[in-house]
Amino acid sequence: MKKMGFDHSSKINEMLLERILGSAESLFITDTYQFDDYSKYVATAFDPEAKAQRRKEVFPNDCKKAFEMGVRLTQPYAQRFGE
CATH class of the missing domain: 4.10.910 (30s ribosomal protein s13; domain 2)
Structure with missing residues (x-):
């Protein structure tokens, strides 16, 4: 990057x-899935097993970071409008 x-x-x-x-x-989320099912495509640049492992181990934390960012970014507006 x-x-x-x-x-x-x-x-x-x-x-x-x-x-x-x-x-x-x-928030940068990298090395994500390009395809839902790698067996349907010829894409030798990607290692489907490594992608699946990263999705299992890293992606949940990426989602948590994205959620937390959303909370931070909306807090000033929620406080202003009483929500």
């Missing part, structure tokens, strides 16, 4: 969104 400059691009996007919405942050 750093080689391609995505970290810099995301920081610029965050700054722009903060000006519009008041708060913004990025």
Whole structure:
């Protein structure tokens, strides 16, 4: 991601969104599934077993981080509107 400059691009996007919405942050979820069923495709660049293991071990934590981010980003609005 750093080689391609995505970290810099995301920081610029965050700054722009903060000006519009008041708060913004990025969460990168990497090495995700490309296909629901790898046996249906010829995709030699991917190791289906490694993808399945990562999905089992890492993806639940990624989902938790995304949920927590959603809570953080919406808290100021929930407090403002009494929810």
